[in-house]
Amino acid sequence: MTATPVLALHEVSHHYPGGVVALEQVSLALHPGEFVAVVGPSGCGKSTLLSLLAGLTAPVAGRVSSVVRSPGELGMVFQDPTLMPWASVAENIALPLRLMRRPAGEVTARVVEAVRQVGLAGFEASLPAELSGGMRMRVAIARALVTRPRLLLMDEPFAALDELTRERMNEQLLALWRELGITCLFVTHSLYEAVFLATRVLVMAPRPGRVIAEVAVPAGYPRGDAWRSDAAFAALRGELAAQLRHSAEPASP
Amino acid sequence: MTWLRWLAPLGLGVLVLLAWEVAVRLTGIPVFVLPAPSRILMAGLESAPLLLSSAGYTLRLTLTAFLAAVAGGVLIAVLFTGSRLIEAALYPYAVVLQVTPVVAIAPLVLIWVGVDNASTAVVLLAWIVAFFPVLSNMTLGLRAVDPGLRALFRLYGGSRWQELWRLRLPAALPYLLSAMKVSAGLSLVGVVVAEFVAGSGTSPGLAWRIIEAGNRLQTPRMFAALLLLAAIGIGLFAVLAWLERRLLARWHDSAR
Numbered sequence: 001m002t003a004t005p006v007l008a009l010h011e012v013s014h015h016y017p018g019g020v021v022a023l024e025q026v027s028l029a030l031h032p033g034e035f036v037a038v039v040g041p042s043g044c045g046k047s048t049l050l051s052l053l054a055g056l057t058a059p060v061a062g063r064v065s066s067v068v069r070s071p072g073e074l075g076m077v078f079q080d081p082t083l084m085p086w087a088s089v090a091e092n093i094a095l096p097l098r099l100m101r102r103p104a105g106e107v108t109a110r111v112v113e114a115v116r117q118v119g120l121a122g123f124e125a126s127l128p129a130e131l132s133g134g135m136r137m138r139v140a141i142a143r144a145l146v147t148r149p150r151l152l153l154m155d156e157p158f159a160a161l162d163e164l165t166r167e168r169m170n171e172q173l174l175a176l177w178r179e180l181g182i183t184c185l186f187v188t189h190s191l192y193e194a195v196f197l198a199t200r201v202l203v204m205a206p207r208p209g210r211v212i213a214e215v216a217v218p219a220g221y222p223r224g225d226a227w228r229s230d231a232a233f234a235a236l237r238g239e240l241a242a243q244l245r246h247s248a249e250p251a252s253p
Numbered sequence: 254m255t256w257l258r259w260l261a262p263l264g265l266g267v268l269v270l271l272a273w274e275v276a277v278r279l280t281g282i283p284v285f286v287l288p289a290p291s292r293i294l295m296a297g298l299e300s301a302p303l304l305l306s307s308a309g310y311t312l313r314l315t316l317t318a319f320l321a322a323v324a325g326g327v328l329i330a331v332l333f334t335g336s337r338l339i340e341a342a343l344y345p346y347a348v349v350l351q352v353t354p355v356v357a358i359a360p361l362v363l364i365w366v367g368v369d370n371a372s373t374a375v376v377l378l379a380w381i382v383a384f385f386p387v388l389s390n391m392t393l394g395l396r397a398v399d400p401g402l403r404a405l406f407r408l409y410g411g412s413r414w415q416e417l418w419r420l421r422l423p424a425a426l427p428y429l430l431s432a433m434k435v436s437a438g439l440s441l442v443g444v445v446v447a448e449f450v451a452g453s454g455t456s457p458g459l460a461w462r463i464i465e466a467g468n469r470l471q472t473p474r475m476f477a478a479l480l481l482l483a484a485i486g487i488g489l490f491a492v493l494a495w496l497e498r499r500l501l502a503r504w505h506d507s508a509r
């Protein structure tokens with residue numbers, strides 16, 4: 001692996017008021033160009049992890065190191081599209097650039113580019129309420145890409161989508177990742193999705209939230225239905241499922 | 254089915270008016286107790302210039318108080334969102350102002366503003382009644398912001414000013430518009446009540462016309478003035494409901 005990670009946590013712990021230990025002693029590193037998936041049951045601290053990595057939350061203990069220095073170098077996609085319901089698709093996508101006070105000409109050009117990347121051409125003037133769930137998520141992805149980030153953090157972005165849409169979005173996300181050469185961290189509770197997308201999968205366990213295993217996915221890209229029906233795919237999924245089951249046994253309520 | 258929404262109340266109104274007319278004629282009830290609709294119409298037409306100019310005056314005062322209430326309520330709400338300290342300090346007084354009956358404050362305000370400035374006193378009193386719903390709804394709306402969007406604003410280094418303009422104010426718009434409908438009605442109530450207290454001949458508004466007609470037992474004219482007041486209230490409400498639909502129809506659930 002390359003020497004300097006794009007983003008790393010060093011023995012980071014975090015708890016919330018009320019005594020919930022969301023993360024304990026978590027260390028991880030993201031290397032340039034990687035696609036890392038994080039899987040784990042609900043409440044194991046995945047969202048907290050992203051929030052710390054994005055610098056939105058300061059950890060109670062430990063250190064976050066990052067090569068990201070200015071806004072726009074890091075993009076984020078949440079589980080909900082979190083769009084402004086009153087603003088058009090184009091205005092929603094333009095938001096990061098507007099907040100960064102970029103010149104109008106640049107905003108227009110970048111929005112056109114991002115709209116094309118997620119395949120939303122023709123819907124620039126639509127409002128979020130007029131779009132399907134999958135299209136809204138595309139808007140959120142375009143908004144994260146519009147600043148040309150080096151790093152993309154995604155928090156269960158496709159969890160609310162139907163199976164078919166999700167598979168299509170997975171393939172398109174991989175294509176974008178390869179085209180743009182960005183580093184991705186993708187949180188999901190679907191092992192299927194994790195194995196399909198990632199170069200590396202981190203398995204988390206709850207109470208306290210920690211990384212208990214790391215599984216490399218040795219398959220190359222591009223990936224498609226052939227990879228989904230590969231024997232190695234099923235084996236990796238089985239291995240991850242076993243890890244998760246194992247982690248859940250002692251601490252389950 | 255839209256025609257039903259218009260036709261049903263209209264039909265009911267016509268029926269009631271007819272029944273009223275017939276009942277008054279049959280029973281021979283004195284006109285100063287209950288005039289027939291036809292008498293009210295005649296009285297209205299006879300004194301139309303006077304009543305309409307009074308209505309104009311009342312409407313002007315109502316609109317002034319209403320706009321001041323909206324501006325004041327929004328401004329104070331924005332201050333509240335900017336600083337918890339300001340909110341903690343001011344909010345109790347806003348509540349005190351709200352719960353104290355206007356009629357009780359009216360004589361004081363009249364003394365302070367001066368009996369010669371009756372219309373200023375009326376506007377001030379109506380403002381006191383009307384601004385609270387705007388303040389409380391707007392404060393709520395400015396806070397009802399998607400936490401995910403707020404995180405996004407922080408991620409891209411958005412300033413508080415940008416958060417206000419791009420996020421909080423648009424998010425509060427539905428709250429503001431619904432408060433405006435309440436506040437417009439309260440402005441009218443405030444103006445009428447204040448005029449009753451402050452009027453005494455100096456105030457040429459509809460409220461004074463009602464008192465005057467009452468003193469002279471001109472009940473049909475009282476009814477005509479009352480109808481004009483109701484028309485002003487309905488008109489204001491209709492304009493605001495239309496505005497709400499125009500501004501929110503495409504994105505807010507309440508307007509769909």
Ligand SMILES: Nc1ncnc2c1ncn2[C@@H]1O[C@H](COP(=O)(O)OP(=O)(O)O)[C@@H](O)[C@H]1O
Pocket residue numbers: 016017018020021022040041042043044045046047048049209
């Ligand atoms: N703002 C908060 N205040 C208190 N507890 C929280 C907060 N956010 C998350 N938690 C708790 O921290 C734990 C981890 O939450 P989260 O990171 O959202 O997990 P995940 O995304 O894996 O479902 C959970 O037990 C959750 O209840």
Ligand SMILES: [Mg+2]
Pocket residue numbers: 046047048155
């Ligand atoms: Mg989560």
